[in-house]
Amino acid sequence: DPFHGICHLSLVMCVFFILFLGDTVNIGDVSYKLRTPKNPELVPQNYISDPPTQSVVQHLRWIMQKDLLGQDVFLIGPPGPLRRSIAMQYLELTKREVEYIALSRDTTETDLKQRREIRAGTAFYIDQCAVRAATEGRILILEGLEKAERNVLPVLNNLLENREMQLEDGRFLMSAEHYDKLLQDHTKAELDAWKIVRVSENFRVIALGLPVPRYSGNPLDPPLRSRFQARDIYFLPFKDQLNVLYSVGANVSAEKVSQLLSFATTVCSQESFALGLPDFPLDSLPAAVQILDSFPMMSIKHAIQWLYPYTILLGHEGKMAVEGVLKRFELQDSGSSLLPKEIVKVERMTENHVSHACVTIQIAGQEVTIKVPAGTRPFGQSCASDQFIRTLSHKQLLAEMMQSHMVKDICLIGGKGCGKTVIAKNFADTLGYNIEPIMLYQRKHLAFVFLGLANFT
Incomplete structure (x- = not known):
């Protein structure tokens, strides 16, 4: 996918720190002035790890740069919670309110714009996530962009490009710049009578998706993908992953942790993908290490089979390939007595x-x-x-x-x-x-x- 190739950015070998100075948060040379949220219950909590890894801090710095420029972003990468976690960490860091929707084949235009309800014989329109985010200045997170049907996402095209959208109840969302220009020649009462609604200048969209092809899904239309600034959110680097696993598995030997991570990284390599092996769930490794930390006598191979049940998911060739990787990293012990x-x-x-x-x-x-x-x-x-x-x-x-x-x-x-x-x-x-x-x-x-x-x- 050329889009995936373009947005694949190598990490700059610099060390950045997150600093809080009063009502300002700094990541390296990028500063963001915090605002008091109107609805604190919509601000994500407990997503930022202590301390965050350097690769995550670099992703947060990039998102902050695009946010300050008023640009929407698209985080693209392999399956797993890492992309969503980084987006939530940014919202928690900047105290931004969130509107979240997980897209699927069943998502319709109504789920994004307005839902119609009948009360006492009268029809009412209820604003949905995209409209609420636009009018209240929140960040809209669209997860699973590759799952949405082609007739759904074009609804957002004009909102992403021009910050404009026609609603079912007759209102018209207008960008803050154009609305303020109209306000110079007309009163707010006139604009309200015309059903023109101002889109907040703080409204942003963070889209999360998988690279297609490689993974199954609908490729993005060129007009839609041109609305985003994209970044490749791949798995955490080996060193960062290793530090995370060391921190949660004090009772597990460093050799075992290194063997486990080496096996998982090898299965996720391009060579393994060419053999038809599914990705190893790297994000679940801390959970496996926590189990090994409480049960240090347990076999590592058994923990791997919990996370990666290759014996029932793969054919003969796939099983032999995984067994070869296990043998390479000396993880072939049966562990039946453990x-x-x-x-x-x-x-x-x-x-x-x-x-x-x-x-x-x-x-x-x-x-x-x-x-x-x-x-x-x-x-x-x-x-x-x-x-x-x-x-x-x-x-x-x-x-x-x-x-x-x-x-x-x-x-x-x-x-x-x-x-x-x-x-x-x-x-x-x-x-x-x-x-x-x-x-x-x-x-x-x-x-x-x-x-x-x-x-x-």
Whole structure:
């Protein structure tokens, strides 16, 4: 994709620091004057890490430059939360209010502009995210730009280029510059009578998307992509990733962390993509290291299979390629004796009115106690019941789910009727959760069932 090639920017080898001087935030030589938000609840919180990595700081500096120039930006990169996290960090840093929408094939023009409602026989139009952001001076985040249908995004073309848009209720959004010129010759009452609405000069758009081709999706139309200043947000550099993993895994040896990251980086290389291997979820590595930090006796290969279940996702050639990478980094140990065996006990604890559970897991002849989130219902019995008889494999699976629950959400993958729902219900009962089953339909040859656990913290 030529657009992806153009927007691929090599990082400048400079060190930048984020400095707060009164009501001004400085990143290197770029300064931004903070404003008090009208709606503080719309400002993202707890996204900025301490301290942020240099690559992230450089991305934030670039976004700040474009914001000061009044330009909209497009962060393009591989799947994962990094692009969204950087956008939210910028909003938190500058105390900007956000309007967010995740685009999909089902997104319509109504979802972006106005929704029509009938109340007591009268039609009302309710402003949606794009209109609210434009009129209130917020930042509109459009995630999944490659998923939107071609007849949807052209709606935003005129708003992005000229800051103008015709609304269904008869109002017309006009750029701040043109509105202020009209205001010199006409009163505000006249402009209100003409249903002309001023678009705030602080309105910006941050679009997030995947490079197409390489990843599946709809390529952007040239008129639309020319509205953005683009930046390639690739995975964090190896050194930055390594520092992050070191910080969350104090009990994990540096050699193990380096082996794990080297394997993940190799799988995400261009050579691996040419072999048809899907990307490794690099953003989930800190979660895996946290598990290894609590269970240092556990096999690294087993942690890799949780994040990258290549044995069921890939064909024979793909499996052999991954096994070759594992062998190269000496990660071929089976670790069968180092897997969690079962849950010994579960005890409730409350901190700051938040419910948690202390779960003791037996592994490698030892008992390790971890703290996990818990629900509000009474904890179920950890022993077998008349409705569900736990086998040795069930006990091991529930113990592994507890390990995953300590750091992340869970996805159970298996064939039809193998007991995914029963295991999930038993897991929820053990921790006092309410469950909401949502059935998703089969795609290709795998059936995925996701179960959302209520009261998840």
